[in-house]
Each structure stands twice: as structure tokens, then as C-alpha cells.
Amino acid sequence: MSTAHPRYERAVRRAQADGRIPALSVALLRTDRDPWVLTVGDSGDPRRPLGPASRFRIGSVTKTFTAVLVMQARDDGLLDLDQPVSRHLDVPAHGDATIRRLLSHTAGYQREPHGDVWDTLIAPDAGRLLAELDRAERVLPNARRYHYSNLGLAVLGQLVAKLRGGTWAEILAERILGPLGLEHTTVDRPDEAVVGYLVDAYSDAARPEPPVDLGGVAPAAQLWSTASDMAAWAAFLTDPRPGNKVLDPATLDEMRWPLTTTDESLWAAGFGLGLILQPEGGRVVHVGHDGAMPGFLAAVYGRRGGEGNPGGLGCAVLGSSGTAGQTNELVHELLRLAVETDPAEIQPWRVAAPAPAAYRSVLGRWWSEGSEFVFAWHDGRLQARAAEAPADRPPATFRPLPDNQDILRTASGREVGELLRLTRDESGAVVRMHWATYRFTRRQEGFDGGLASDGPG
Known part of the structure; x- marks a missing residue:
């Protein structure tokens, strides 16, 4: 007992x-x-x-x-x-x-x-x-x-x-x-x-x-x-x-x-x-x-x-x-x-398969509206969360459309139902994304595309 x-x-x-x-x-x-x-x-x-x-x-x-x-x-x-x-x-x-x-x-x-x-x-x-x-x-x-x-x-x-x-x-x-x-x-x-x-x-x-x-x-x-x-x-x-x-x-x-x-x-x-x-x-x-x-x-x-x-x-x-x-x-x-x-037992973390090749260049930190986001692959899904989000806030999760791996539907969390669109360079790496139409880039940009680190134009 x-x-x-x-x-x-x-x-x-x-x-x-x-x-x-x-x-x-x-x-x-x-x-x-x-x-x-x-x-x-x-x-x-x-x-x-x-x-x-x-x-x-x-x-x-x-x-x-x-x-x-x-x-x-x-x-x-x-x-x-x-x-x-x-x-x-x-x-x-x-x-x-x-x-x-x-x-x-x-x-x-x-x-x-x-x-x-x-x-x-x-x-x-x-x-x-x-x-x-x-x-x-x-x-x-x-x-x-x-x-x-x-x-x-x-x-x-x-x-x-x-x-x-x-x-x-x-x-x-x-x-x-x-x-x-x-x-x-x-x-x-x-x-x-x-x-x-x-x-x-x-x-x-x-x-x-x-x-x-x-x-x-x-x-x-x-x-x-x-x-x-x-x-x-x-x-x-x-x-x-x-x-x-x-x-x-x-x-x-x-x-x-x-x-x-x-x-x-x-x-x-x-x-x-x-x-x-x-x-x-x-x-x-x-x-x-x-x-x-x-x-x-x-x-x-x-x-x-x-x-x-x-x-x-x-x-x-x-x-x-x-x-x-x-x-x-x-x-x-x-x-x-x-x-x-009588809490549930803590399950050990285990090594899992890597993210599919098509999404590996998405992983890591991105910026949108001046704020930082982290995209990751866990539990077989692409996920995203604001860098400053509380640890107990569930991430957004995405699933690709059946006919286009570069367009994903938000399945849960932030912006649920909205689309995430990936833009790739000539090598196939993702260099820009649009989530619910908001631009996501690898560096902190203003709405005019200028870098925050450059100061006034």
C-alpha cells in the first residue's frame, strides 16, 4: 500500500x-x-x-x-x-x-x-x-x-x-x-x-x-x-x-x-x-x-x-x-x-532519433517582433517557444501539410491553427520563416529589415 x-x-x-x-x-x-x-x-x-x-x-x-x-x-x-x-x-x-x-x-x-x-x-x-x-x-x-x-x-x-x-x-x-x-x-x-x-x-x-x-x-x-x-x-x-x-x-x-x-x-x-x-x-x-x-x-x-x-x-x-x-x-x-x-515516477530521458534532415536547419534561436524564440525537435515534432516563456508553458507544436513539408500547421500552443512557412536558400537551408505571417530571422531585425545592432539608419 x-x-x-x-x-x-x-x-x-x-x-x-x-x-x-x-x-x-x-x-x-x-x-x-x-x-x-x-x-x-x-x-x-x-x-x-x-x-x-x-x-x-x-x-x-x-x-x-x-x-x-x-x-x-x-x-x-x-x-x-x-x-x-x-x-x-x-x-x-x-x-x-x-x-x-x-x-x-x-x-x-x-x-x-x-x-x-x-x-x-x-x-x-x-x-x-x-x-x-x-x-x-x-x-x-x-x-x-x-x-x-x-x-x-x-x-x-x-x-x-x-x-x-x-x-x-x-x-x-x-x-x-x-x-x-x-x-x-x-x-x-x-x-x-x-x-x-x-x-x-x-x-x-x-x-x-x-x-x-x-x-x-x-x-x-x-x-x-x-x-x-x-x-x-x-x-x-x-x-x-x-x-x-x-x-x-x-x-x-x-x-x-x-x-x-x-x-x-x-x-x-x-x-x-x-x-x-x-x-x-x-x-x-x-x-x-x-x-x-x-x-x-x-x-x-x-x-x-x-x-x-x-x-x-x-x-x-x-x-x-x-x-x-x-x-x-x-x-x-x-x-x-x-x-x-504520491507523485508519478520521473521517467528517465533517453536518446531518440534526430530531427528529419528537412528541419534540422530550423532548430535553434530565431527572432520576431524584436523577441527571441527557440525552435527544437522533441517527441517527434517541431516545437517552438518564446525564449522568456515560463518553463511550465507548453510549447507550440507543428505538423507539415501532407503535400508540402515547407508549410506546417500549428497543432497546439501559441498561434494554434496558423501556418508556419519556411524559406530556404540555394543549399536547402531554412533562412527565413513566417509564422502567422510574422517574419522570423536569425538576427534581431526591425520591421523594416534593419538590424537592431546597427542603430539608427
Whole structure:
């Protein structure tokens, strides 16, 4: 057992005690260690003691599954993110909201479907959800700002169902749960379900909360799962393994790009395409989602970047209290502990093949706009970085166009998407470059081509 595990266990037990959470289930997954799972408390059902197989409602973590289904449909050519939903759904109002805006909660839809769902505990079915969209408000103009909406993600779930020709639940099982082996994640309440509670604020009493079936709102918050399944899902959202058959890693990169902040004054969290993005400093971000349903809270996140990160690092914290904020805080604490107390092993540097002959004359120092840049060949790619850039800032990387090795596309980092054009002399050596149309030369030149060292012309 790793010496870090006692630190994990103490953090979990402290959160359960301080938060007064009847049942708490936690899983931590990473590529270089065995999975770590701990349960603390009582399931509330004497027939089924609390254990790793116990199931909890994960609430709005469900939205991340719906978001992936939407992106699968986009990648398959079934939709465009900037199309209005009315292109695919016959809705009586608010059909101009685009799919991208609904995914990022910037479409202005009211939070819940029409009616007092959380009073009656009766949700509309899929047909009524869409038919009554004209009875829901557009509380903000499209693209004005972030406003969280269960209604928006529910509409997207029904959109995917129509495009695929099945129910949302059927498509979810076929296209995500099955391929990823998330066999303990279900739409319906399973036999292994723990009891969810409202814990009294002024005593140690707790009241079981009623079960709620969300009907047509299911794509926003319906699922049940285990901590182990959810840690695996967090790892997938953060660092999918090559060759996975669920979603292209480049599409997940797109989902993780922040489209809005969730608070204009703090900038402490952002939202991408269905994913919450929490910056941790030092170019580290936690990616995932929180969830809440009557009697349950869930937090499911993975960690990207930072020293000591082994990759594929995901954590899930599932609790059977609807009010214990410690559930949401613990997931971030455990992800930090994982790299601080048990960092990944440092891999030795090894000699590799030299840069291709066509690019060897590119390597070294260049100047542009009066600033110095360093071009290098590492990990099988041409790379570039400003000479004064912080060490933790990733370099730009390039890939040549298929039909011209002297024109390269910026694949990541600074000026991503822009072209790098190489100019060679008679011997074939690269003597000048243009990156995003800015000239790069071996000596420090002004925009008029004069050398800085020559002084005034």
C-alpha cells in the first residue's frame, strides 16, 4: 500500500464526520497505481451494507454524458454546434438557441422546465417537455452570460434521441456505458441504491428523501452510479486513452476549452461544452461536474497538467446527504493529495532519433517582433517557444501539410491553427520563416529589415 493512502483515508473520514454524511463512497483512479476505493458510513438499508458496489444518484454529473452524446453526433455529421435547436426539434418557442449555447449554459433558458417540479416531484415526459417550451422563460438574452439550466441540457438529450432514433437512455447505454464498461451506471434506481437523506441542521436526525424520476429531464440529472465507475468517467473526460471508441481526444479537448466564466467577479471556475473547469494554479485544471438530487451530492473530476500528474487521474466522491458541501470540496482535495503525496515516477530521458534532415536547419534561436524564440525537435515534432516563456508553458507544436513539408500547421500552443512557412536558400537551408505571417530571422531585425545592432539608419 502506498504511504499516501492513509492521507486519503483521513481526508475522507474527516469529510464524512464533519459533513455528517450518512454514506460516503470515494474512488481515485490513475494510470500508474491500483484503483483506490473507500466507503464510510451506512447505506440506510440493513439488507445491503455499504460497500464499493453501493449506488448513489449522481445528479447533474449526468449532463457530462449528454454533452458527450451531443459531441458524438456532431463528429458523425448529424448536427452543427452553431445550428439552432429548431433545425432538429419542432419546438414552440426558444428554438433559436444554438446547441453550443445550450451546452455552455449561455442560451438564457430558465433553470427548470415549466411548472413547480421540485414541489410536485413530477417531471414532464419528453413529449411534454418540448411541447411546453413556450411556457418556459428566456430569462436572459442569448449569449449574454452564464445561467445554469437543467432545461437546456434536457432539450439537448431529446435532440440526440431524435437524431439517433431511440430514447436517450438507449443511446446512452449503446454509445457510452457499454463501450466504456460502466456497467454499474444506470438510469433506473438499482437494488444496490443507498438511501438519500436530508440531515437535520440542529440535531443528528436525518429524514429519507423521496425518490424522484425525472422523465423527460433525465438527460440533465437522472443517473445512478458507483464511485469507481465515476472515477473512470472522470479519467476519460480528462485524459482519454488512445484508441477509445467513444470520442476523439481532440473533441474532448474542444469540450474542455472554457467558453464562459461562472462568476464574472471571481473567475474561479469556467464552463466549456458541458464541463466545469476549475483552475488550480500552475497550469493545472480540474475537469468534471458536480451533481445534486434530493438526498444526494456528487463530485466527479479529473486533473489535467501539473508536476507529478501520472495521467488518467480521476476522482469521484458520492454522498447520501443533500446538504454536505464537504462532498464537493473533498474531490479537489484528493486530486491535489494524489500528486503532492504520491507523485508519478520521473521517467528517465533517453536518446531518440534526430530531427528529419528537412528541419534540422530550423532548430535553434530565431527572432520576431524584436523577441527571441527557440525552435527544437522533441517527441517527434517541431516545437517552438518564446525564449522568456515560463518553463511550465507548453510549447507550440507543428505538423507539415501532407503535400508540402515547407508549410506546417500549428497543432497546439501559441498561434494554434496558423501556418508556419519556411524559406530556404540555394543549399536547402531554412533562412527565413513566417509564422502567422510574422517574419522570423536569425538576427534581431526591425520591421523594416534593419538590424537592431546597427542603430539608427
